[in-house]
Structure formats: structure tokens, C-alpha cells
Amino acid sequence: xxxxxxxxxxxxxKTNGINHCYQNGQNLQNTPLKDTxxxxxxxxxxxxxxxxxxxxxxxxxxxxxxxxxxxxGIEKIKSCTEPKLQGxxxxxxxxxSFYTRNLYRRIRDCWNRPICSVAGAEMDMLxxxxxxxxxxxxxxxKKQHVLNFGSYNYLGFAENKGPCAxxxxxxxxxxxxxxxxxxxxxxxxxxxxxxxELVAKFLGVEAAATFPMGFATNSMNMPSIVGKGCLIxxxxxxHSSLVLGSRLSGASIKTFRHNDMEDLExxxxxxxxxxQPRTHRPWKKILIVVEGVYSMEGSIVRLPEVVALKKKYxxxxxxxxxxxxxxxxxxxRGIVDYFGIDPKDIDIMMGTFTKSFGxxxxxxxxxxxxxxxxxxxxHGSIYSCTMAPPVTQQIIxxxxxxxxxDGTNEGQKRVQQLKWNTRYFRRRLHDxxxxxxxxxxxxxxxxxxxxxxxxxxxxxxxxxxxxxxxxVGFPATPIIESRARFCLSAxxxxxxxxxxxxxxxxxGDMLSLKYSRTIPPSxxxxxVELLLVVLNVMLMMYLKRMTVVTRPxxxxxxxxxxxxxx
Numbered sequence: 001x002x003x004x005x006x007x008x009x010x011x012x013x014k015t016n017g018i019n020h021c022y023q024n025g026q027n028l029q030n031t032p033l034k035d036t037x038x039x040x041x042x043x044x045x046x047x048x049x050x051x052x053x054x055x056x057x058x059x060x061x062x063x064x065x066x067x068x069x070x071x072x073g074i075e076k077i078k079s080c081t082e083p084k085l086q087g088x089x090x091x092x093x094x095x096x097s098f099y100t101r102n103l104y105r106r107i108r109d110c111w112n113r114p115i116c117s118v119a120g121a122e123m124d125m126l127x128x129x130x131x132x133x134x135x136x137x138x139x140x141x142k143k144q145h146v147l148n149f150g151s152y153n154y155l156g157f158a159e160n161k162g163p164c165a166x167x168x169x170x171x172x173x174x175x176x177x178x179x180x181x182x183x184x185x186x187x188x189x190x191x192x193x194x195x196x197e198l199v200a201k202f203l204g205v206e207a208a209a210t211f212p213m214g215f216a217t218n219s220m221n222m223p224s225i226v227g228k229g230c231l232i233x234x235x236x237x238x239h240s241s242l243v244l245g246s247r248l249s250g251a252s253i254k255t256f257r258h259n260d261m262e263d264l265e266x267x268x269x270x271x272x273x274x275x276q277p278r279t280h281r282p283w284k285k286i287l288i289v290v291e292g293v294y295s296m297e298g299s300i301v302r303l304p305e306v307v308a309l310k311k312k313y314x315x316x317x318x319x320x321x322x323x324x325x326x327x328x329x330x331x332x333r334g335i336v337d338y339f340g341i342d343p344k345d346i347d348i349m350m351g352t353f354t355k356s357f358g359x360x361x362x363x364x365x366x367x368x369x370x371x372x373x374x375x376x377x378x379h380g381s382i383y384s385c386t387m388a389p390p391v392t393q394q395i396i397x398x399x400x401x402x403x404x405x406d407g408t409n410e411g412q413k414r415v416q417q418l419k420w421n422t423r424y425f426r427r428r429l430h431d432x433x434x435x436x437x438x439x440x441x442x443x444x445x446x447x448x449x450x451x452x453x454x455x456x457x458x459x460x461x462x463x464x465x466x467x468x469x470x471x472v473g474f475p476a477t478p479i480i481e482s483r484a485r486f487c488l489s490a491x492x493x494x495x496x497x498x499x500x501x502x503x504x505x506x507x508g509d510m511l512s513l514k515y516s517r518t519i520p521p522s523x524x525x526x527x528v529e530l531l532l533v534v535l536n537v538m539l540m541m542y543l544k545r546m547t548v549v550t551r552p553x554x555x556x557x558x559x560x561x562x563x564x565x566x
Contacts, residue, residue, distance in 0.1 A: 038440040038521045039299055040430075044450065045515055049480045052450045056103075056479060059452060063102030078135040079105075099475070107456035108134040110471055116143060118160045119151045121491035125468065146463065147500055149486045150470040154327040154443050155414045156491030157358030157398040163406065164358070164397040168390045175389035183375065187386040195392050199363050202333065202399055204343040207371035210363045210395075211380045212387040214322060214352030217362030219245040220380035222318070224373065225348065226251040229284040231271050233264060233315070235301075237294050242320060246289065252276070258297070261305045264288070268313040286315040292324030292335035296477060296485070298438020298446050300328075303335055307345045316347040326356020327443050332402045332415040338441070356402075359394040361387045413531040414490035418443055421488045421497060423525035428501050430521060433514035437483070440523045445486040447504070447513070449473075454511050455482050461507045467500055 069075040079101050082090055109130060117124040127142040151158065159165055171191065181187025192210065199208040211217045222245030226232060230251040234242065237258045246253050254271075256264040268286070275282050288310060290301045303319070310317045321334040329337025334351065336343055343349065349365040364374060375381050402411035422443050429436050435448040449455055452473060459471040473482035486500075508514055 042435045048450050052480045055452050105134045110459035123148045146466050146468040152355035153489045154356045167397040168393050171393035172390045179386045183381045191392050203365040205365040207368045208365040209371050212361045214354050214362040215241040218242050221378045223249040224378045231283045231286045234289045289318045292321040295323045298442040298444040300439040303339050318348040319346050321351035325351040353395045357395050357398045359391050418490040420525045420528040433516045435516045443488040446483040449482045465503045467503045
């Protein structure tokens with residue numbers, strides 16, 4: 001399950017492991033592979049795959065029968081339907097409409113659940129019931145307090161109190177809640193400039209530009225980077241924002257198998273040797289597009305090998321760190337930090353603020369020439385309003401904490417806590433006998449469910465026991481790979497993790513979800529060092545207000561290091 005790349009793994013066609021050893025910023029070529037990069041994709045059992053296909057087939061047949069009965073007026077039509085106009089084809093009716101009406105609707109209570117509190121480690125959900133099997137919902141007025149294992153709150157900055165919330169409140173009073181203008185039309189404030197410079201410093205790049213929406217950061221900027229006559233080589237599991245941005249660019253697009261470096265190199269070779277179709281002219285640019293952490297698989301891009309191929313074939317790399325920035329690496333700076341790669345080797349570094357930073361929006365970092373080009377040419381800069389000042393301040397405050405610029409090691413503590421939580425939770429799920437996808441250090445943890453009936457059953461039974469999770473099925477995943485997706489947070493403590501694991505274990509036994517037939521991978525959370533909060537302050541008078549133990553710092557006689565008594 002670890003080590004050199006394995007052949008395609010049965011039904012799911014994925015690969016395991018990595019060819020080179022990198023971990024947490026260090027080159028570990030002389031360390032055994034099993035101790036460094038561990039990634040698992042156990043194949044779908046054949047009998048389970050067959051039963052899953054049959055389950056969907058039965059649902060589709062029943063759906064067609066019910067649609068036929070509705071057309072005859074025997075069954076009442078409760079959905080929004082398109083009026084039939086003579087001589088016109090359907091405007092929006094499609095397979096998606098059929099799927100929503102007959103399959104998704106039956107288990108719609110598992111999604112779009114309204115919450116009425118901060119989406120932190122725990123949250124309050126509004127109870128709702130459906131009197132007509134999922135067509136409509138009614139709120140009962142009751143609340144349910146649950147553990148939150150579904151939000152992308154990786155570092156726990158989704159908070160309504162603390163230094164970030166206090167700074168956001170002050171920013172709101174100073175700047176208001178909106179700018180009502182684009183970057184080029186009086187919407188670019190001092191606070192936006194401060195954020196751009198801080199992001200560039202955090203990433204270790206020359207410059208950065210920020211945008212108010214993470215999805216649009218990809219879809220609106222990629223057309224400004226590549227166009228007709230260019231080639232995009234895209235991982236087959238890239239996010240839909242990358243897919244849309246690639247299509248809008250007008251460039252030619254080819255996909256390579258997920259994390260398969262041999263397939264990527266073959267496509268690079270063919271692109272260099274044969275050039276463009278028909279004319280065989282050289283491609284103007286070749287852009288390799290990958291993600292840091294793949295949010296449905298929990299896998300990590302094999303970035304050292306991608307960079308090696310980029311240099312070998314003189315291509316460019318576009319790295320989407322939406323799920324990895326803040327959550328990965330010894331300093332929380334993403335996959336580049338995790339592998340110890342020079343940020344200059346990544347041509348375009350993209351990420352979002354919606355996960356680890358508890359905010360909204362996205363960024364692109366790179367050379368000054370690239371960022372100046374995007375500021376002038378990108379639709380994301382020209383046509384959209386700039387980020388709301390309170391959101392901007394939330395990012396500045398949380399990023400400063402991660403960097404240690406607030407004078408504490410709170411950010412480092414959260415990064416380490418997330419890493420410990422991730423390994424502990426993954427290891428326990430493996431030991432219980434579940435099929436778990438992804439890398440041992442990925443905070444996204446998919447648990448395979450397979451059968452459509454079990455998607456709803458798992459979500460409902462966990463909710464009954466006080467655990468809020470995300471369940472995902474076709475078409476968001478391959479038809480035989482429905483799954484629950486747990487997102488770990490630094491805000492989770494061990495008691496919360498153990499409670500969630502107990503619920504999952506109980507429901508897993510009830511629904512017979514323990515499909516794994518392989519030996520669990522060998523890794524542990526014990527080598528992750530958890531930290532106490534350490535505060536460096538400049539003024540002795542500030543220390544008098546706290547109960548502290550002090551000792552002088554040798555580097556400066558005017559500073560002291562104060563360890564809070566916890």
C-alpha cells in the first residue's frame with residue numbers, strides 16, 4: 001500500500017504510493033518508503049460492485065415507471081416541470097432532472113441541512129421533517145447539537161470569539177461590510193494591499209493577488225494564462241472550477257490518470273514530439289494542472305515528480321492548494337511546504353481562504369510579472385467587486401496567527417493538532433475494518449459506502465447519535481464509490497474524536513460497512529509533537545496581568561518568553 005507505484009488497483013483503477021520519499025519539508029530518500037508516504041486505495045470488492053450497480057439499476061427502472069404513471073396522471077407531479085411547447089425541444093429537462101426527481105429526492109434529507117450556530121467543532125442544526133417523502137420540508141422549531149465532521153474548518157478558525165473575531169469587528173467599524181467596486185474601480189483598499197503582501201510573504205513568492213470567490217479564482221484566471229494553441233494536461237480528478245477554467249480558456253485539454261506520473265510523462269512526450277493536431281506546430285504553452293489535496297479522494301499530489309517532469313519537458317505547473325494550504329506542511333503553507341519544495345518551482349500557486357482560514361475568497365501567487373498580468377487582464381480583477389473588508393481582516397488575522405506574527409505559537413499548535421487528529425482518526429478507522437481512501441496526512445478522510453441505500457442510512461443514523469457528516473454519491477463520485485467524507489479540524493479534541501469513532505463503529509456494524517480485507521497500513525500519530533501555547537511579549541507590564549513563568553530570551557535582553565500556565 002506504500003512505496004513504489006503499484007499497478008492499477010482493481011475496480012477503482014487508482015494507484016498507491018509514490019516513487020520518491022518526501023515528508024514534512026525533508027528529503028527522505030534513504031528512509032523506508034512505508035514510513036514516509038502512505039496512501040491507500042483498496043479496490044472495490046467485486047460482489048459489492050455488482051450489487052451497487054444492481055441497486056442503481058432498480059432505482060432507475062422504478063423511476064421510469066413512476067414517470068410513466070405521472071404522464072398518465074395516475075401519480076401527482078410534485079416537481080417543477082417544463083411546459084411542453086409544440087415544435088420546441090426541452091430547454092432544461094435532462095438526465096439530471098430525472099436523477100434529481102427519482103433518486104436524489106428520496107434521500108434529500110441527508111443534504112442541505114440548515115445550521116443555526118458557528119460551524120465549529122460542534123454546531124446546532126435545525127430539525128426538519130418531510131410530509132411527502134422529500135418533496136418538501138418543514139422546520140419543527142427544534143435544534144439538535146451535533147459534532148461537526150463535515151466542514152472544511154481545518155485549523156478551527158471558524159469562530160465567533162477570539163482575536164480574529166475581535167479584529168473583524170474593528171475592521172467592520174472602520175471600512176464597512178462592502179467596497180462596491182472592482183480592483184480597478186476604486187474598490188481596492190489599504191487592507192486589500194496588506195492582504196496581498198501578506199499572502200506573498202506567507203507563500204514565499206514574489207507577489208500575490210486575492211479574489212472574492214474561490215471558485216472564480218480558478219475559472220476566471222485560467223483564461224488569462226492560457227488560450228488557443230496552448231495545451232492543458234489536467235488530472236482526471238481535478239475540481240470543477242479547474243475544469244470550467246480550462247474550458248473557458250479555449251486551450252486544448254487532455255487528462256491524465258489520477259496521480260499517474262507515467263501517464264503524465266507519456267502525454268508530455270507526445271505533446272513535445274507531435275505538437276498540435278493536424279499542423280504539428282509546437283504548442284505555445286503546456287500547463288500541468290494539479291491539486292494539492294484532492295477533496296473527494298483524500299489523496300496528495302505527487303508534487304516532487306510533477307516538478308521534475310515540468311523541468312524535463314519545459315512545461316508550467318498550476319497548483320490548486322484549496323484543501324492543502326494551512327492544513328499541510330510543517331508551517332501550514334501547503335503541499336509545497338509539506339514536500340520541502342522551493343515555491344519558485346511552482347509557476348502558479350492558487351489557493352482558497354474558505355477552508356483553513358475560516359473566511360472566503362482565493363489567491364494566486366507567483367512572479368511579479370504573472371500577478372501584474374492578472375491584475376490587468378483577469379476577469380476576476382476587472383469585473384468583480386473586491387473582497388469584503390471584514391472577510392479580508394479574518395484572513396489577515398488567521399494567517400498572521402499561522403505565521404506566528406501575533407507573538408504566539410498558536411498557529412503552529414493548530415497545525416500540529418490537525419496532523420495528530422488526522423493520523424489518529426485514519427488509523428482507528430483502518431483498524432476497525434473500513435475501506436479508507438487517501439494519504440495518512442490528508443485531513444479529508446473518505447470512508448467507502450458503495451450501495452445507494454447505505455448513503456442515506458449512514459447519514460441518518462449518525463445524525464440520530466449526534467454526529468454530523470457529509471455523505472456523497474453518484475454523480476459526484478463514480479457510481480460504485482459512494483462514500484462518507486470526514487473533514488478533521490484542529491478544533492476537535494481526543495474526546496470528540498473518540499465519540500465520533502464510537503458512533504461510526506456502531507453504525508458501521510449495523511449497516512455492514514466494514515468491507516476491508518487487507519492489512520491496515522502501518523503509521524502512527526505518536527511521532528507528532530503536540531504543543532502548548534507559548535507567548536512572546538515585549539512589555540513586562542503586560543505580563544503582570546497574567547499568571548506566568550518567565551525566563552529571559554538570550555537573543556534580546558528586552559524580550560522575555562512567557563509560557564502560559566495551562
